[in-house]
Amino acid sequence: MIAPTVGKTLLITTFIFFSVFLALILFSPSVPFSQTPLSSAVSERAEIWSLRRIFEWRPCNWWIQGRPAALPEKSNGYIRVDCYGGLNQMRRDFCDGVGIARLLNATLVLPKFEAAAYWNESSGFEDVFDVDYFIQQMNGFVQVVKELPAELASKDPVRVDCSKRKGLFDYVENVLPLLLEHHYISFTPAMSQRRDRYPPYAKAALCQACYNALRLTEKLEKKGSELLQAIPKPFLSLHLRFEPDMVAYSQCEYSGLSAASIQAIEAARGDRKPWTGEQARLWRNRGKCPLTPNETAIILQALSIPTNTNIYLAAGDGLMELEGLTSVYANVFTKSTLLSTEDFKTMHGNTKAALDYYVSINSDSYMATYFGNMDKMVAAMRAFKGLYKTLFLSRRGFAVLTSQGLNGSSLMEALWKIHKDDFVMGVGSALPDCFCEFKL
Numbered sequence: 001m002i003a004p005t006v007g008k009t010l011l012i013t014t015f016i017f018f019s020v021f022l023a024l025i026l027f028s029p030s031v032p033f034s035q036t037p038l039s040s041a042v043s044e045r046a047e048i049w050s051l052r053r054i055f056e057w058r059p060c061n062w063w064i065q066g067r068p069a070a071l072p073e074k075s076n077g078y079i080r081v082d083c084y085g086g087l088n089q090m091r092r093d094f095c096d097g098v099g100i101a102r103l104l105n106a107t108l109v110l111p112k113f114e115a116a117a118y119w120n121e122s123s124g125f126e127d128v129f130d131v132d133y134f135i136q137q138m139n140g141f142v143q144v145v146k147e148l149p150a151e152l153a154s155k156d157p158v159r160v161d162c163s164k165r166k167g168l169f170d171y172v173e174n175v176l177p178l179l180l181e182h183h184y185i186s187f188t189p190a191m192s193q194r195r196d197r198y199p200p201y202a203k204a205a206l207c208q209a210c211y212n213a214l215r216l217t218e219k220l221e222k223k224g225s226e227l228l229q230a231i232p233k234p235f236l237s238l239h240l241r242f243e244p245d246m247v248a249y250s251q252c253e254y255s256g257l258s259a260a261s262i263q264a265i266e267a268a269r270g271d272r273k274p275w276t277g278e279q280a281r282l283w284r285n286r287g288k289c290p291l292t293p294n295e296t297a298i299i300l301q302a303l304s305i306p307t308n309t310n311i312y313l314a315a316g317d318g319l320m321e322l323e324g325l326t327s328v329y330a331n332v333f334t335k336s337t338l339l340s341t342e343d344f345k346t347m348h349g350n351t352k353a354a355l356d357y358y359v360s361i362n363s364d365s366y367m368a369t370y371f372g373n374m375d376k377m378v379a380a381m382r383a384f385k386g387l388y389k390t391l392f393l394s395r396r397g398f399a400v401l402t403s404q405g406l407n408g409s410s411l412m413e414a415l416w417k418i419h420k421d422d423f424v425m426g427v428g429s430a431l432p433d434c435f436c437e438f439k440l
């Protein structure tokens, strides 16, 4: 442990650096700060989780306390949310859609979940999430039905394409007239919506749907808890993303890869060619490149995570260069080592992703090496559950420090500093959509 006085100075320094908006109010900006050297060697330091935090994210009061505004007496029509892609992307879009349905005073029917074609599976919403629980939890927030009324039951919804609309757009202006005309519409929420114009009851419906109404089906929960029980405790759930599709998509260059990895990345490449030379360096320094297992192992050590820590890999089967992690952290577990093979063979992308999600919102700690849909969802759910040991490893920090030529213990020290500040300030541990910052 660092000495109390040193710790105190550090906390104040951190505070001034990373919460200017609050610091300006609470402290005089002229408070001098010192570049406090950390006396102890990396190995003697307690792990990052033992630091005293200054801020944490909790569900905002406007959502979690008290009942939302009364539902409208008359519904403006029925909305189905159409969701595509990976599990967490579908979930994100569905949550948005619930907010929009409430905004439009509409009734929600169960969403369409269409998994990415490469997953080769047909599991819909009701195969992943507990429908009755969802309906019960949304009571008072938005109207949800399992069945359409007889006059609409045989009809397909009129599809409204939100993606083609350019720029910011407003659902009341653009979509409500179509809902009133056709009575039953479907859409995939556009990212460009004007959420800032949402009344609190629409925001509350979104938050309630996303974080307090989606529970895995009983069957998946059972499988998830089996998996959870099989992992030695306590454990860190680590979301590595060093997979061929991700690396190809990121357009990043890596040196030191095995021939097999290079081949897998090339196969996934398509027409997204990697950046080279100076552009590659700038791209990496902007934090665009997924961390390799090697880099992840270096950061974990810099954060004083003991090398005998139990680590669950919340990741797909395609991880590359894993020896870079396992050669330092030997107690690494995966779904495929813990679940019996016949169980595992019958599972597809979405159900496997659901298990990683389940384990990650129940683990002692969670670290993300990327800022993807799963990471955002897991971090927010952990904040919802009061699990604060959540951290996004800094790709940008690692890239910038190493490109400045830092190595060895000076690299470790600088990595510690960056992540310490993030952890103490709660940076990245929840999205500000439904969560509010509380000073501890």
Ligand SMILES: *[C@@H]1O[C@H](CO)[C@@H](O)[C@H](O)[C@H]1NC(C)=O
Binding pocket: 070, 071, 072, 073, 076, 103, 104, 105, 172, 176
């Ligand atoms: C929804 O209903 C509320 C009253 O319950 C009303 O204030 C609001 O204007 C309605 N919005 C739409 C889009 O119909």
Ligand SMILES: *[C@@H]1O[C@H](CO)[C@@H](O)[C@H](O)[C@H]1NC(C)=O
Binding pocket: 120
């Ligand atoms: C998709 O899954 C089905 C059964 O689950 C299997 O028979 C088929 O071969 C799979 N297709 C591909 C392309 O993997």
Ligand SMILES: *[C@@H]1O[C@H](CO)[C@@H](O)[C@H](O)[C@H]1NC(C)=O
Binding pocket: 254, 255, 256, 257, 292, 294, 321, 324
């Ligand atoms: C990981 O580190 C090992 C040992 O230093 C090295 O041989 C290998 O090339 C590195 N792999 C990557 C992807 O950087």
Ligand SMILES: *[C@@H]1O[C@H](CO)[C@@H](O)[C@H](O)[C@H]1NC(C)=O
Binding pocket: 405, 406, 407, 408
């Ligand atoms: C760190 O880099 C310097 C040169 O920049 C080099 O001389 C030294 O050997 C490196 N140390 C380690 C531990 O790699």
